Amino acid sequence: MDAIVEAALKKWPNVPHCHGWLALDARGDWYMRDERTQRAGPFPQVKGSRVVHDKLREFIHRNYAADAAGQWFFQNGPQRVYVQLEATPWIWRVQWPDDAARADAVPRVSSHTGQTTTVTSTWLDDEGRLYLNTPLGLGLVHSQDMLDAARAIEAGLWDPQPLTAAEAPARFGFVREPQPPSAPA
Template identity: 45%
Template sequence: MDDIVKQALAKWPNVPSCTGWLMLDRRGNWRMRDEAAQASGSPGTPIRHEALLGFINRNYGADEHGQWFFQNGPQRVYVELGYTPWVVRLSANADGTLALQDQAGGAFEPAAAFIDEEGGILFADNADNAARPRVAVLHDHDLEMFSNHATLAEDSMSGEFHWNDQAVLPLQAIRRGEVAMRFGFEPSPAAKV
């Protein structure tokens, strides 16, 4: 969290939080959702300002209830999630090894791989041996690269992902509707704030 945010929280500790105004979409884009977007259920307008994106990413976190938020100075802005709290991109390094990077620019080291009934690929890590692993959906533009490093069973709901020749991650089936409960996050915190 940025120092300026910590200072604002100390100075104004009781600013009410807000919901519905910020969304992380299925492709890892931050979106502003004005009243019209909220009323129509649309994802809103993508944020393109690099400094603002950096500020959001540095001050993104979750509360004890698995509700993800952006700490905007003294105000907590709860985030609507298009799918998972993290979206990762898969790339190959110059030496041919694979890398996963989350929407905030951080490395993501997979410990498990999943496939949902819509063909979405998810990864879970075990960062810092946390009680709840982070879960991230793979950006759909990277599905071809994923398939080049995976062996899928005929049912397309199982198989394995070959992660850098060191690890083979079994590809486990998961229902999209079960992801939030299994990984302990709230995709739409508006009702619980």
């Protein structure tokens, strides 16, 4: 987390959390969802405005984390902005090295935020989507990288186990659509 964000949290510790205004799609793109967009329909049917500004995306990436309940958020200064997830909290990019013909070659796996990681298990859901579990958590393989992922499976590096898409959040401890806490009665 950025030092300036940590300082803002200390200075203003009780800023209300924000829900419904930021979303992550299955290709690792961020979407801003203003009130009009939220009224028009749920994510991902109505996505909103794609975040294209490089510095803003980098700021979101550096300040992206999960709370104890598995709800992912972007810490925007003193305000926690919870993220709606189309699929998973991570979207994995898979790329083989240039010298992939070597016997010990393995694909490079990096997140939509640019973090590299290792694969601990693989899962194939009922819709044919491939998930990688890593020390960072569960994520969906980016659709453009399925050929490289298939190559890892064919090489015997990954052995996907069955998974239903609906069971992924509970099984791997994340929330697709964080909700504000209920007001006390």
